[in-house]
Amino acid sequence: MIDIKNISKWYGSFQVLTDCTTTIKKGEVVVVCGPSGSGKSTLIKTVNALEPIQKGDIVVDGISISDVKTNLPKLRSRVGMVFQHFELFPHLSVTENLTLAQIKVLGRNTEEAKTRGLKMLDRVGLIAHKDKYPGQLSGGQQQRVAIARALSMDPIVMLFDEPTSALDPEMVGEVLDVMVKLAQEGMTMMVVTHEMGFAKKVSNRVIFMDAGKIVEDCTSDEFFGDPEARSPRAKEFLSKILQH
Amino acid sequence: MNLDFSFVNWGVVSSFIAKGFFYSIQLTLVAMVGGIVVGTLLALMRLSGKKWLVMPAAFYVNTLRSIPLVMVILWFFLLIPLLTGIRMGAEASAIITFTVFEAAYYSEIMRAGIQSVPKGQVYAGYAVGMTYPQCMQLVVLPQAFRNMLPVLLTQTIILFQDTSLVYAIGAYDLFHGFDTVAKNFGRPVESYLLAAAVYFVMCFSLSMLVRQLQKRIQIIR
């Protein structure tokens, strides 16, 4: 589904990603973790070409993002993304947030878009809030709407960039519950997160990054079940995180 | 499009332009210094919380900011001789006008600057036993001034441009110099283009300097 091939990225003279390679298969749930500054947020943003890469290539469902002939907006419409700071459009109501891209990008008519959007909204448990504005919702509610917004586009894969990092602790649970359900329903997911409980429960594979490189890329069982076999950096990270 | 700049030479510049140039600079500098001093005072009055200080200061600032500068120039040119009995030329009247006028604008800037200094600073000053005037003078104003320096300088650039409006009362400023040249040599197109170029070069360079200054201040922070 997603093929990341030897990609490298620089911000000016600073190299943020060095020769990263990995593959995500259909139906897999892959968690990307690592310390701050390891490049994991940057990595996930390169998958749908929000951040350009200078070396290497990424192929999503057979389409290369570096190919000049690729219609990037069209590709992005099939890849769902959820952001750390939710990024709902504040001047639009919840329903309008859900239908905007369906209408403008996928060309659905208003009724269709509304039906689909509200169905997703119900799936995340927030149908009662359909006419509210983002400013009137809590963080956890906003993030769930953001997930519904991405799902309304019928994506083939969902990317999550630290979806719970900006939430108060009591709201993290409601968002993770939605994500767990999604995973159990078979959605292909790539999740950048610090939530190791979630990773243990639902992920098939774990990618550990440090200083712009992929240091570990193994199954979830191996990562959590066999910490001794992991690289020193990963072991260090695990021991710090799992203490809490 | 027949532009003929041949009439421009050093003699022309020194007889017509130089006088106006120096007047504009003088007017700008005096109004800037005077305006900032009076403006700071007004800002302090408005922030004092005492009604008898706040109201006149607010009235002064809001009134002057609602009237066109040209009208203020006309008013002062008319009223100063009438009220004081002193005969005053256009140039002198303009200096008083601009100082009084710009004070209203500088006061808004200083007010924002004073409010941008965290309240904790004032508490810290009181905690070591300072009086209100000491606090202002030693702790708050120096910081406020530094914070707002780029904005104050930008306002000065605007002030420099505004000095061209003394045209309304016939004072001899930089623009008047070019206008005289235009009329004397019958070359309005070239003269006004030159005027625009001179103003542009001066204002643009100054605003570039202000931008550099802004970057420096941000690093120190």
Next chain:
Amino acid sequence: MGSTWDWQIFLQDTGGGQSYLQWMLSAWGWTLSVALLGLIVALLVGALMGILRTVPSKGLQFLGNAWTELFRNVPLLVQIFLWYHVIPTLFLSLRAIPSFVLVVFALGFFTSARIAEQVKAGINALPKGQRYAGLAMGLTLPQTYRYVILPMAFRIVIPPITSESMNIIKNSSVAFAVSIAELTMFAMQAGEETSRPIEMYLAVTVLYFVSAFAINRIAALIERKLQVPGMGVGK
């Protein structure tokens, strides 16, 4: 100074068949028209230039920046003289244009530079994530500007644009220099003719106040109507 006020002067005939009062009111009309039309020009051009300064193309950014710097660094009076004397000479086809139109453009372009500055600041004030979110859903960059960025940037920019509207009323007074029949010109001429400058100046000043106040109220109303529920944009 006459110690007596003579407000009757306004009813006196100016010699042309209308009273000073009528002349003043017509001058007020000119002031408001010049200001309003100038504002429209300024908003259209300024918004365009402000947007250009934020798009990824270096060439378009340069265009926006150059425009802004050009019209910000020359005094309005000089710009009006350029429009009035220079443009019709350089572009012969424009010879027949009435001075009113030239002043509208002079005011409009001058103010557009300031509006471009504010629009650019407004767009840049939005979190970068908004742009990403729009693009991530498959919207093209122009669509992202149209549906996501500009609606919010517009609301951020309303307070500064209000103050620009008040400024343009004040700046319209500079048109006196090219004999446009607006309020300041009226004040100068009528003041001289009647030898009663104080009454004339006072009346004109009051009218400027009223205009500025009206603009302020209208803008506050617009801001309230456009407020996004749940966001305290403004007071």
